Amino acid sequence: MIVAPDADGIRRAAELLRAGSVVAFPTETVYGLGADAFNEDAVAEIYRLKNRPSWNPLIVHVADVTAARALAEEWPDGANELAAQFWPGPLTLVVGRAGGAGTIALRVPAHEVARKLLDATGLALAAPSANRSESISPTTAQHVLRSLPEVPLILDGGPTAWGIESTVVDVTCDLPRLLRPGALPLRDIRQVTGAIELPGTVLDGAARPAPGMSKRHYAPRAKVVLTDDVSAVTGVVEPAAVLTYETEDVPGAEILSVDPREYAADLYAALHRLDDRGVATIIVRNPPATEEWMAVRDRLTRAAA
Structure with missing residues (x-):
């Protein structure tokens, strides 16, 4: 069901998310399929609907830097500088995960609808692109509906502005590492970080710190x-x-x-x-x-x- 992102639409979406369901919503990059990032059943529903491989991780969307820092084991200077310059916006930062091993990918989106939804739920939202795995990412609500007709609610914020996914940067090492090129240009990141390591090859099936690293991805039927x-x-x-x-x-x-x-x-x-x-x-x-x-x-x- 496609609904307007007015007060009633946001309220309905927030109720579904707090109840452990999923909702599709616009960001400035592409439409995301959102769920409570710390509800295992809700996250499993994302993977089921998308037919997404278990080795492909999710980006967690949060309302602000304070919320991001609360989910990180450490918040290095590089993360602080990049967040100050580019959040809210199309940049995802990979940092150590709080309370356990591994990493977590975090982003503060800039889209008004995404921000209203985060505020209304009070949740951190896992939200990969709202489409079947490997297929073209959605930039309109209609794209979401055609790819994932089972999604109970889609907030229609119109066409997305950037049109491709966020840039993902790993800041867990001394030298920041680009994991996925994206909407935020590399030259802009270099103005903050100086040197940056470029992405390497990751085999499908291997653990990875960021989404969008599969050999085949973003593909049309043709x-x-x-x-x-x-x-x-x-x-x-x-x-x-x-x-x-x-x-x-x-x-x-x-x-x-x-x-x-x-x-x-x-x-x-x-x-x-x-x-x-x-x-x-x-x-x-x-x-x-x-x-x-x-x-x-x-x-x-x-x-x-």
């Missing part, structure tokens, strides 16, 4: 083919479609912006549109191999895996 020249691709399964950007004139193509942030904001929506058209193959022109495009290239590479 096969994705990445290429530097869309006109040179042959032998694909028809019907096929092209996804490119403004410097290329391809009749009938999905044309996205040459600005990496604007491209990212519409990427998942474009993949949803092409899936809705029933195409079998999506031919995607590779974005530039520059740091500004790192997050977009990461998503496309995993979608094509």
Whole structure:
């Protein structure tokens, strides 16, 4: 059920979450499937609905830095500096988990609806993207409904602004480590941290400290083919479609912006549109191999895996 995020909608969503159910809600990145992060049955329902592998961890959304620090064993200087600069916002910090071994991934979202929901529940909310595992993340309430029709309530906050997931940084070591490129550009993080370790390869099935590290992820139903020249691709399964950007004139193509942030904001929506058209193959022109495009290239590479 899709409902408006007015006072009544927030109240209904909060009641469901406090009762141990799940609710889909918008953040500034993508829509999340939220549940009480410390209710084992509620978290299990997230995994069941998404058909999510048990080795893929969840990000916990909290209202503010004070709430985040309460869930951390230690709060290093790096976490303090990054949180001060980028929270609320599309940055997830991985820190040591309070009261036990392992780590926890924490984020303070900026979206007004997410913040109202956190305030109304008083809970920390585990909230991965509100879609079936490995498929395209949702940037509208309608995307959520099509992917997860069993979700009892979806708060409709309109299209999300950033369009791709948060950037995830591990601050448990002396040198901060980028685990997942995302909406917050790496250059912005470097202005705070200086040096930062770039992500490595993690095998599926292995324990990991952050979501979004699977080889195949963010994928449409159609096969994705990445290429530097869309006109040179042959032998694909028809019907096929092209996804490119403004410097290329391809009749009938999905044309996205040459600005990496604007491209990212519409990427998942474009993949949803092409899936809705029933195409079998999506031919995607590779974005530039520059740091500004790192997050977009990461998503496309995993979608094509």
